[in-house]
Each structure stands twice: as C-alpha cells, then as structure tokens.
Amino acid sequence: MFGDYSLGDLGSIFVMQGFAGLILFSVYVLMALGLAIIFGQMGVINMAHGEFMILGAYVTWMTSNLFQTYMPSLFGGYFFLAMILAFLASGALGMLVEWALIRHLYKRPLDTLLATWGLSLMLQQAYRSVFGAREVGVELPQWMLGSLQVTSSIEVPINGVFVMCLTVLITIGVAYVMYMSRWGRQVRAVVQNRIMAGAVGINTEKVDRYTFGLGCGIAGVAGSAFTMIGSTGPTSGQLYIVDTFLVVVFGGAASLLGTIASAFSISQTQSTLEFFMSGSMAKVLTLLAVVGILMLRPQGLFALKVRK
Amino acid sequence: MTDNRFFNRSELIGILVLAVFLVVVLPLTLDVFRLNLVAKYLTYAFVALGLVICWGYGGILSLGQGVFFGLGGYCMAMFLKLEASSVENTKIQSTPGIPDFMDWNQITALPLFWKPFHSLTLTIAAIILVPGIFALIIGTAMFKRRVGGTYFAIITQAVAAILTILIVGQQGYTGGINGMTDLRTLKGWDIRPDHAKIVLYFFEVGCLFVCIMIAQFVRHSKLGRILVAMREKEDRVRFSGYSVANFKIFAFCIAAVFAAIGGAMFALNVGFMSPSFVGIVPSIEMVIYTAVGGRLSILGAIYGTLLVNFAKTSLSETFPELWLFGLGGLFIAVVLAFPNGLAGIWGDYVQPRIDRLISSRKPKPEGWTDGSVADGAPAE
Numbered sequence: 001m002f003g004d005y006s007l008g009d010l011g012s013i014f015v016m017q018g019f020a021g022l023i024l025f026s027v028y029v030l031m032a033l034g035l036a037i038i039f040g041q042m043g044v045i046n047m048a049h050g051e052f053m054i055l056g057a058y059v060t061w062m063t064s065n066l067f068q069t070y071m072p073s074l075f076g077g078y079f080f081l082a083m084i085l086a087f088l089a090s091g092a093l094g095m096l097v098e099w100a101l102i103r104h105l106y107k108r109p110l111d112t113l114l115a116t117w118g119l120s121l122m123l124q125q126a127y128r129s130v131f132g133a134r135e136v137g138v139e140l141p142q143w144m145l146g147s148l149q150v151t152s153s154i155e156v157p158i159n160g161v162f163v164m165c166l167t168v169l170i171t172i173g174v175a176y177v178m179y180m181s182r183w184g185r186q187v188r189a190v191v192q193n194r195i196m197a198g199a200v201g202i203n204t205e206k207v208d209r210y211t212f213g214l215g216c217g218i219a220g221v222a223g224s225a226f227t228m229i230g231s232t233g234p235t236s237g238q239l240y241i242v243d244t245f246l247v248v249v250f251g252g253a254a255s256l257l258g259t260i261a262s263a264f265s266i267s268q269t270q271s272t273l274e275f276f277m278s279g280s281m282a283k284v285l286t287l288l289a290v291v292g293i294l295m296l297r298p299q300g301l302f303a304l305k306v307r308k
Numbered sequence: 309m310t311d312n313r314f315f316n317r318s319e320l321i322g323i324l325v326l327a328v329f330l331v332v333v334l335p336l337t338l339d340v341f342r343l344n345l346v347a348k349y350l351t352y353a354f355v356a357l358g359l360v361i362c363w364g365y366g367g368i369l370s371l372g373q374g375v376f377f378g379l380g381g382y383c384m385a386m387f388l389k390l391e392a393s394s395v396e397n398t399k400i401q402s403t404p405g406i407p408d409f410m411d412w413n414q415i416t417a418l419p420l421f422w423k424p425f426h427s428l429t430l431t432i433a434a435i436i437l438v439p440g441i442f443a444l445i446i447g448t449a450m451f452k453r454r455v456g457g458t459y460f461a462i463i464t465q466a467v468a469a470i471l472t473i474l475i476v477g478q479q480g481y482t483g484g485i486n487g488m489t490d491l492r493t494l495k496g497w498d499i500r501p502d503h504a505k506i507v508l509y510f511f512e513v514g515c516l517f518v519c520i521m522i523a524q525f526v527r528h529s530k531l532g533r534i535l536v537a538m539r540e541k542e543d544r545v546r547f548s549g550y551s552v553a554n555f556k557i558f559a560f561c562i563a564a565v566f567a568a569i570g571g572a573m574f575a576l577n578v579g580f581m582s583p584s585f586v587g588i589v590p591s592i593e594m595v596i597y598t599a600v601g602g603r604l605s606i607l608g609a610i611y612g613t614l615l616v617n618f619a620k621t622s623l624s625e626t627f628p629e630l631w632l633f634g635l636g637g638l639f640i641a642v643v644l645a646f647p648n649g650l651a652g653i654w655g656d657y658v659q660p661r662i663d664r665l666i667s668s669r670k671p672k673p674e675g676w677t678d679g680s681v682a683d684g685a686p687a688e
Contacts, residue, residue, distance in 0.1 A: 045458055104644060109458050110369045111643045114599060117592055118639025125632035242469050242588060245462045280477030287470045291463060295449040298459060 013275060016156075021271030023160045023229055026167040028263035030222030031240055032247040033174055036259045038215035039248055041191045042208065044102055045113040048120035049244065050237025052094060052216040055123070056086035056223025057232040058131055064138045064227075076141040079224070083166075086220035094216025098209045106208075120238065127234040135233035144228070159228045166225055174218065175256055187211050250290050252300030262301055266290060318659075322607050323520065330513050340502040347509045347577040349617040350516060351377075354570025356598040356609035357516075357523055358563030363595070364603035365532060366559035367539030368456065372464030373567045373594050375471050376439040378586030380568025382475075382482070383438060385581035386422060387431040388491035388499075389483075408490070413480030422481075428495060435572045436565055443564035447557035454553070456542075465588055472587035487582025491575065499576060512573045516610070519566055523606050526562065535559055567594075596635075599642045602651025612650055 031053055038046045046052075063082035067075045097119065105112045140159060147157045178184040189197040190207050198204045226232070247266055251258030266286060273282035294300070334346055355373050363369050393407045401411040406418050424430040446467065450460055475482045483489070491499070498504055526532050538545045538552055546552045575581045584590065601612020616638070624631040646652055 039458075043458070045461070101640065101644070108643075108647075110461065111647070113369070113371075113458070113461060114592075114595065115640050115643040118636040118643070120636070121632045121639070122636035125629065125636070129629060242462075242465055246466055249459060249462055278477060280473050284470055284473050284477065287466055287473075291466050291470070294459075294463060295453070295455075298450075298453050298455040 014272070017271050017275050018268065019156050019160065021268040022164055024271055025264055025267035026163045027222065027226060027229070027240070028244060028247050028267055029167050029171060029260055030225055031219060031244045032251070032259045032263055033171065033256070034215040034218035034222065035244055036248045036251070036256060037174075037178075037218070038212060039245070040255070040259075041187060042106075042211060043109050044106070044212070045109060045116065045245075046215070047113055047117040047241060048097070048123060049116075049216075049219055050239070050241040051120045051123035051127075052090045052219040052237075053223040053226060053240070054127060054232060054234070054237040055093060056090050056220030057227050057236070058127065058136075058223075059086040059089045059220065060224040060227045061136050061138050061232060068139070076143055078141065083221055083224045086224045087217040088220075090220025090223070091213040091217030094219075095209050095213035097216075098212040102212060103205070103208065120241075124234045124238070131234070133234060135231040135236070137231040138227040140228065163225045163228050166221075170218065170221060171256075171260065177214075178256065183207075183210070246287065246290050250294060250300055252302040255300070255302040258300055258302030319524070319607075323517075323524075326607055326610065327517065330516075331510070335506070335509070340505055343509055344505045344577065345621065346614070347505070347512055348574065349614050350512055350610075351570040351574040351577065352594060352597055352617065353516060353610045353613040354519060354573065355563075355567040355594045356601060356613045357519055357606060358566030359595060359598040360603060360606050360609045361523055361526055361535075361566075362559045362563035363598060364605075365527065365535040365539065366556060367535075368556055368560055369461045369595070370464045370560065370563065371461045371588065371591050371595065372468040373563065374586045374588070374591035375464075375468050376443065376564040376567035377571040377574070377590075377594070378471065378475070378581070378583070379439040379442065379571065380435045381571030381575045381581040381585065382488070383425070383431055383434045383568075384572035384575035385488040385491060386425040387428065388494060388575060389488045390422065390425055391494070392490060392492040407483070407488070409483045409486070409488075410480055415480045419481055435568055439564045439568035440561050443561045444557060447560040448553075451553040451556040451560075456556075465591070468586065468588050468591050472583050475583040475586060483582075485583060487580055487584075488575075489580045489582075491579050494576070500579065505577070508577050512577060515569060515573065519569065520606060520610075522562075523566075527606065531555070531558070593635075596639055596642070598649075600638060600649050602649030602654075604648060605651030605655075608649055608651030608654070615650070 031049065034052070035046065035049050038044050038049070060079070060082040063085055064075075064078050067078040101115055101119065102112060105115060144159045144162060147155045148161065149155045176184075178187065186197070186202050186207050189200075189202060190204050190211075194204055197207075223232075223237075226236075230236070243266075247263045248259055250266065251260070251262035269289065270282050270286040273285055276282075277285075330350075335343060338346065355377055359370070359373060389407050393405065395405040398404045398406070398408065398411070401408065403411055403416045406415065410418075424434065446464070450456075450463065455463070475487075476485045478484075493499060499508065526535075534545065534550060534555055538550075538555060542552055571581070571585070574585065597613040597616050598609045599612070600616050601610065602608030616635075619634065620631060623634055642649060648655070
C-alpha cells in the first residue's frame with residue numbers, strides 16, 4: 001500500500017494525517033478529561049457526558065450569534081467569552097443533575113449508567129425541541145480562517161492549531177487544580193477513602209457536587225472547541241461517548257497522564273489508518289486493538305494503586 | 309423454594325396467566341397486523357429473559373446484548389436470504405444465485421462463511437453456537453481476569469459499536485446499513501402471508517415458554533443460588549471454593565443464547581434484519597425493558613418488554629416529541645424510585661392486598677410461604 005507514493009509524499013501524508021489526528025486528539029482529551037474526573041474519581045458512569053458537551057457547543061453558537069447581531073466589532077473575541085459561558089452553563093447543569101439524581105446513586109454505579117442514559121435521551125430531545133433537529137455551524141472569526149503553510153506540501157489549518165493550544169492549556173489547568181490546589185487534594189482524599197475524608201472534616205457531599213460540576217464544565221469547554229471543527233446537532237455528543245469511555249478506561253481510570261496518553265495513541269492510530277483504508281475499517285481496527293489490549297491488561301495503561 | 313421443582317404455587321399461577329394472555333387473549337382480540345407487532349416485541353422478551361439471569365441474578369450488566377440478538381438474527385436472515393436468492397429468482401443479476409446486495413457490490417461468488425447457511429440444520433446450530441461461543445470468548449477473557457461491573461459494561465458496549473460499524477462497512481458481505489431485506493420462504497413455505505404470521509407467532513410463544521422454563525430451572529437450582537451469592541458478595545463465594553469466573557461465563561452465555569434465539573425469531577417474524585438492532589442504542593433499550601419489568605422477575609421482564617414497546621409504538625405514533633422524554637423519564641424513575649420494576653411494585657403493593665383478601669376469607673394453611681418474598685430485593 002506504500003508503493004504508489006514517493007518518500008516525500010509519504011512524509012507529507014504522515015504529517016498531515018498526524019495533524020488531523022491531533023485535532024481528534026484534542027476533542028478526545030477535552031471530553032475524556034471531564035469523564036476521567038467523573039468516572040475515574042467518583043466512579044459514576046456519566047452517559048450524558050456527550051450532551052453536556054453539546055450544551056457547551058450550543059452556548060458557543062448562541063454567543064457567536066449574539067456578537068454578530070449586537071457587537072460585530074468585537075466578533076473576533078467572542079470565543080473567549082463563549083468558552084467561559086459554556087463552562088458555567090454545563091457546570092451549573094452538572095451540579096443540578098448531581099443534586100437531583102447522581103447523589104442518590106453513589107452506591108449503585110451500574111445504575112448511574114442507566115439513569116444518565118435516560119438523562120441523555122431527555123437532553124437530546126430538549127435540544128431538538130429548542131434548537132431544531134438541523135445541525136448548526138458557528139461562523140469562525142477572521143483570524144481563525146486559513147492555514148499556515150509549513151512547507152510546499154504541508155499546511156495546517158489555524159483553527160486546528162488554536163484548538164490544540166486550548167487543549168494543552170486546559171489540561172495544565174486541570175492538572176494544577178487536581179494536584180496542587182487544596183480543593184484538588186480534598187477531591188483525591190474523598191476518592192481514596194470517603195469515610196476517613198469525612199472524619200477529618202471534609203464536606204464530602206460538597207466535594208462531590210463540585211467535582212461533578214467541574215467535570216461537566218470541562219465537557220462544556222470541549223463543546224466550545226468542538227464548534228471550531230464540526231457542526232453541532234442534538235445527537236452529535238452521542239457519537240463520541242463510547243470512544244471517550246474507551247479512552248478513559250484504556251488510559252487507566254483516575255490517571256490524568258494515562259488519559260492523555262491513551263487519547264493520543266487512539267486518535268493517531270485511527271487517523272493514520274484512515275488514510276490507507278475506509279474510515280469504518282480504521283475505526284473497527286482501532287477499537288478492536290483497544291478492546292484486545294484491555295482484555296490483556298484490564299487496569300489500563302497507567303493504573304493508580306489504591307488499597308480497597 | 310429449596311426443593312427441585314421448577315416453580316412454586318404463585319409462580320405456576322403467574323406462568324399460566326401469561327400463557328393464557330399470550331396464547332388465547334391476544335390472538336383473539338388483535339388483528340394480524342397487531343399480533344405481528346406483539347411477535348416483534350416478544351423477540352425482545354427473549355433478550356430481557358436472558359438479562360434477568362445475567363444481570364438480575366448474576367449481577368453482570370451487559371450493554372452488548374444487541375450483538376447476540378444481531379448474530380442470531382443475521383444467522384437466520386442469511387439462511388432465508390440464500391433461499392430467496394435461488395438461481396431462478398435472481399436470473400437478472402450478473403451472477404445469479406447469490407444475494408442481490410452482493411451482486412450490487414460486484415462480488416461474483418458466495419463467500420465461504422455464507423456456505424453453511426444453505427442447510428437449515430447448520431443454521432439452527434449456528435444460531436445457538438455462534439453467539440454462544442462468542443460470549444464464551446468474551447466472558448472467558450474478561451471474567452478470568454476478574455474484570456467486572458462498569459468495565460465489563462463499557463467493553464461490551466464497545467463490542468456492540470465495533471460489530472455495528474463492521475456490518476455497515478462490509479456492505480458486500482452483510483447488506484450494509486439496509487441489512488437483509490426481502491426474506492421470503494422457509495424451506496419453501498412462504499413466511500409473508502397472514503396465516504404464516506399467526507403460525508410463526510405461536511411458534512415463537514412456544515419457544516419463549518421453553519426459555520422461561522430453562523430460566524426457571526436455572527433460578528431454582530443450586531446454580532441460581534450461587535449466582536445470587538456471587539452478586540451479593542463475590543469474594544466470599546470465591547473463598548468458599550467456587551470458581552466465580554465459570555459461573556459468570558455461564559450466565560453470560562445463557563443470556564447470549566436467549567438473545568440469539570430472539571434475534572432469529574425477529575428475522576422470521578418481521579422478515580428482515582438490519583444493523584439498527586445490533587448497536588449501542590438498541591442494546592441499552594433492551595436493558596431498560598428488563599429494568600422496567602423487574603430485573604429479578606422472569607415474568608416481569610416479559611411484561612416490561614411488552615409494556616415499554618406498546619408505549620413506544622403508541623406514543624411515537626401520536627406524539628413523537630414526547631417519546632424520548634417519556635423513555636428518558638422512565639429510565640430515571642425506574643432507577644431512582646423502583647429498582648425492582650413492575651414486579652417490585654406488584655410484590656410490594658398489589659400481592660399483599662390480594663393475599664390479605666384471600667386470607668381474610670379462609671385461614672392460612674400451615675407452612676405456606678409466599679414465594680415472592682424469598683427472592684429478596686437486591687442489596688446494592
């Protein structure tokens with residue numbers, strides 16, 4: 001399958017496919033970060049995670065429309081406000097859901113799966129009723145259009161570069177919050193031993209609520225980034241949810257580094273394979289490899305050792 | 309409960325009521341079109357029945373039952389499709405004698421894995437064995453390594469995703485997204501006219517009762533008790549010297565085979581099979597049928613399947629917008645408020661009143677115990 005291309009062509013193909021893979025990687029990482037916090041730290045299977053992401057995407061779309069109508073001069077900067085609004089909207093909805101639904105189910109992790117699946121169906125229908133069944137696309141500001149010419153045969157789109165930088169910043173931010181801040185220490189303490197954490201004076205219920213809210217908020221930011229590279233519809237989130245769960249499980253739940261490593265390997269494998277065969281076969285092979293490796297190494301790539 | 313009978317008195321009454329309902333009441337009151345719809349719903353009841361054993365009793369939540377439903381359905385559909393694609397039926401094709409979708413995709417010879425489906429015996433064997441062996445492989449790989457709970461659920465879901473993508477992608481071999489349509493005859497007997505639909509309905513109900521009996525047997529045997537023990541305290545069962553993995557594999561395989569029989573019935577009764585019954589969404593819907601009916605109740609799962617599907621058909625016919633809200637709300641309500649589903653409501657509220665009514669008329673016989681209490685609620 002390599003015979004038809006010259007060496008230079010192959011190099012360009014790998015770079016371009018690799019770059020396309022990096023955009024997929026960004027979406028995976030942003031979605032998986034929130035999920036890794038919720039699933040890895042709290043043990044809750046949030047099947048509605050994709051819908052929290054789509055909420056962020058719709059908020060971004062509304063903000064861009066608002067800027068276009070009322071403040072066209074500031075349109076270039078709408079994205080930064082949209083991102084914050086998306087984080088707040090998804091985070092607030094997440095905390096509401098935690099209060100109304102999830103907190104009753106902490107002792108039954110499998111049931112959270114069913115309940116959040118029900119929630120995702122309701123959210124999808126709500127989006128369809130409010131925003132319509134058609135997919136909406138966000139108009140990109142001028143400075144994000146076009147692409148950077150790296151060499152004569154390699155060019156990379158600017159919005160892709162922007163999404164990647166954003167991913168890196170958010171990842172560093174989450175890592176800082178989880179590992180450096182007082183609140184992150186509290187979260188990890190609750191995960192490792194809920195009873196003892198409560199005994200030393202941590203308000204575990206409050207920690208749970210904010211953790212869930214943070215995870216959902218990051219999903220909202222992921223939705224903002226998602227609008228840069230794809231169009232948003234009521235069921236767009238569902239397409240990613242199984243992939244994202246595999247990313248989290250493959251990386252080893254509760255390990256941020258593992259999540260990033262697995263998102264990188266899965267997205268690069270898929271993107272590189274996609275050039276040489278049909279997209280569906282590339283996806284099948286990637287998923288099969290992940291499931292196969294998980295059968296051999298169920299704890300994932302990077303496992304956190306916790307005494308049960 | 310500890311003796312070796314398949315059921316106690318109240319369960320026997322329950323099964324008889326269901327039999328009368330399915331064999332006498334429904335065929336007499338519904339026209340053929342509606343009866344065929346019931347037949348379609350009942351194919352999911354096989355899956356729900358398997359989930360009662362696997363999820364309710366064994367505590368193994370599989371989100372990939374659509375895979376086995378699909379494998380069984382595709383095995384049956386492949387046989388029917390081959391019969392419908394005889395040389396004289398397909399003489400306008402460039403290669404006569406192969407299914408039409410292969411001809412459209414420039415395949416000139418029947419692929420090797422299609423060959424066994426010329427024979428009905430081999431097909432029936434395949435309906436049981438292919439999903440059974442597939443479940444055995446997945447189960448062995450997972451349970452021997454003590455992967456369970458949420459991880460197992462996610463991985464079965466990934467398997468469902470893989471199989472759907474594969475079926476859709478390999479259009480020439482599987483019929484792609486349209487699936488296998490235009491199935492006509494079974495050994496020369498036309499399955500499409502009304503009288504054939506009625507015969508197939510009764511055949512399906514017969515198979516369903518055989519599966520109910522098997523499920524009852526599993527539940528009342530020592531095996532069923534070990535499954536419950538395993539669900540409640542896996543480590544203790546392991547320390548008592550039982551191989552937990554083998555029991556889990558067995559429960560998973562039996563659920564897979566039930567689902568496959570349901571799939572085969574689907575292909576026969578509905579007349580086609582497509583990847584839309586294989587993927588993640590149908591698999592999760594099948595779990596909700598079981599949850600609504602009651603994950604611990606064999607009969608409850610069947611009523612749950614019928615009820616949810618009736619609601620789906622009538623709601624989505626009249627208020628398509630409301631249906632997803634209704635289904636989503638049902639998921640949440642069942643999980644939050646009624647973890648034991650319809651059977652739980654029946655056992656907690658309705659049955660005690662009936663019992664009180666009966667016992668107020670005549671004194672309770674000595675040593676008479678209520679079977680529904682012994683099942684117990686899942687202490688999760």
